[in-house]
Amino acid sequence: MSHFECKKVENCFVSTAVFQYRLGYKIDDEFINWLEKISITCKCRRDFPRPYFNATLADGTQVKGILGDIAVKVVYPDNDSTMCKEAFEKNLSYCRQ
Amino acid sequence: MAAVYINNAATAWPKAPGIEKAVADTIAEIPFHPGRTGFEVADPEGDCRKRLADLLQIDDSSRVILTANATHALNIALHGFPWREGAVAVVTGAEHNAVLRPLYFLRKHRNLRIEPVEVDCAGRVNMEKWEAALKKYHPQLVAFTHASNVTGGINPVADMCKLAKEVGAATLLDASQTMGFTEVLPQKWLVDMVAFTGHKYLLGPPGTGGLYISPLIDLEPVWVGGTGILSELEEMPSDLPVRFDVGTSNSPAFAGLEQALIWQRENPAPTDEIEARLRQLAASLTELGARVIDWQGPHTPVLSFTLPGWDVEDVGEILFKSFDIVCRTGLHCAPLVHGYLGTSQQGTIRFSLSRFTTDEEVEYVLSAMRGIIE
Known part of the structure; x- marks a missing residue:
């Protein structure tokens, strides 16, 4: 199982469910491949100076970040954030076996 | 790039060139306290206050209180203001939480009424609605931003204050977004209090700011304590700026702000x-x-x-x-x-x-x- 540290990200809005996941490894193509498998859309802008990716899962969860970084930002849908968070974290823990 | x-x-x-040195030099110097050592020593706060008074084009620099930022200045103004029971404060719809949250606190604890006035699609106050609100609510105080920090739209301060004075309201201007970028002229514009910060367009260090208080306004101090002078008094001295000058201030930062003010004066934007x-x-x-x-x-x-x-x-x-x-x-x-x-x-x-x-x-x-x- 992969280990990660999860921290709530505060922004201007009271009700948002945004979390940062600090991974034990750098985000690379293997991570993007995994993200493509679990998402319905996954875009990676490799034309940017530091490539940026953004994926949307079937339940509305969004995963965003930078290739080469060690953290991703995850935005859970407002209406069902707890369930979605549990599901994503379970997935994430099996990302690198 | x-x-x-x-x-x-x-x-x-x-920041303005030279402020790091001004801050470092002040830290490195022996911290004499002006007025308390019996001889002439450097007075970064006093010098900074004079520069700020020049910028604000006011006659008496003792009416500039040095604070840690605009939020502290606004709290001194709003919490120290002699509110009447059931008083109304009129604001614009473009205020920063530095104005709004102290007012919300006063609404909760002092029964203050807050009336925001509509702004246009540039964040500037609608003058017809401003005038109507003043006539309708007869506020004890109007508090408003010089410029919206979201849109940049600058309000017509002199016109707003003139109307406020016609209904007997005191005026508090939040000049956080404008001091150092454009003129802020409290005496000319009939502004009773101006709150500002040093770390934005004044190009000074963070942790610096101030409040101008006109002779027409009598604020109660929000913080009380040691002033280094008139220590036999049980209450805070009545003279400015010492009435609001409590505890040890951030002299190095104000030396930095003074340097920024000198540099800006010599190098107009x-x-x-x-x-x-x-x-x-x-x-x-x-x-x-x-x-x-x-x-x-x-x-x-x-x-x-x-x-x-x-x-x-x-x-x-x-x-x-x-x-x-x-x-x-x-x-x-x-x-x-x-x-x-x-x-x-x-x-x-x-x-x-x-x-x-x-x-x-x-x-x-x-x-x-x-x-x-x-």
């Missing part, structure tokens, strides 16, 4: 060049499909926009993480104005330039935006 910083409406960077860069950004972003908030009048070097189909926070993150461009996204601590701008859901992406922003940086920002959008 090195990092591009266009978040000057939050904190200006880079190239406002035409800043304006040209801002307009280039606005025009190009509009061409790219951004919904740019048009100032429609006088403004600070601030540009707010949204991008259809994009989350504003995502744009800010991409600019920072992929392109090393530092801007700001969200509500910018001014929640009410977004109701008038139609941006309550996400807020805006805000670019705020400074006198140090270059043409090359503007072009780099635009190329990044093209890359994101296309």
Whole structure:
């Protein structure tokens, strides 16, 4: 199982469910491949100076970040954030076996 | 290209040349306390106060209270104000939480009524509604921002104060977004109190700010304690600035702010060049499909926009993480104005330039935006 540290990200809005996941490894193509498998859309802008990716899962969860970084930002849908968070974290823990 | 910083409406960077040395020199010097050692010594706070009085074009520098920032100054003004029972405060719909939250606190604990007045799509107060609100509510105080920190739109302060005075209201101006960028003239404009910060367009260190208090206003001190002089008194002395000058102040930071004020006076900002860069950004972003908030009048070097189909926070993150461009996204601590701008859901992406922003940086920002959008 992969280990990660999860921290709530505060922004201007009271009700948002945004979390940062600090991974034990750098985000690379293997991570993007995994993200493509679990998402319905996954875009990676490799034309940017530091490539940026953004994926949307079937339940509305969004995963965003930078290739080469060690953290991703995850935005859970407002209406069902707890369930979605549990599901994503379970997935994430099996990302690198 | 090195990092591009266009978040000057939050904190200006880079700072005025020479302030690091002024701060360091003050820290390195023996900390004599003016008036307490029996001989003439350096007085960074007094010197800074005189420079600020010059900038504000007021006669008496003792009426400038030094504070840690504009929020502290606003709290001193609003909590120290002699509110009558059931009093009304009129504000604009573009206020920062630094004005709103102390007022909300007073509403909860002192039964104050707050009446926000509608602003237009540039964040500037609607003057007809301002006049109507003053006549309807007869406020004891009007408190308003000189310029919206979201849109940059500058309010007609003199006209607003004239109307406020006609109904007997005291006037408090939040000049956080304008001091150092444009004139702030309390005596000429009938402003009773001006709160400002040192770390934005004054180009000074963070942790500096101030409050001008006119002779017509008698505030109770919010903080009480040691003043170093008149120590036999049980209450705070009545003279300014010592009435509000409690505890040991941040002398090195105020020495830095004084240096910034000296430098700014000797090097006036190239406002035409800043304006040209801002307009280039606005025009190009509009061409790219951004919904740019048009100032429609006088403004600070601030540009707010949204991008259809994009989350504003995502744009800010991409600019920072992929392109090393530092801007700001969200509500910018001014929640009410977004109701008038139609941006309550996400807020805006805000670019705020400074006198140090270059043409090359503007072009780099635009190329990044093209890359994101296309």
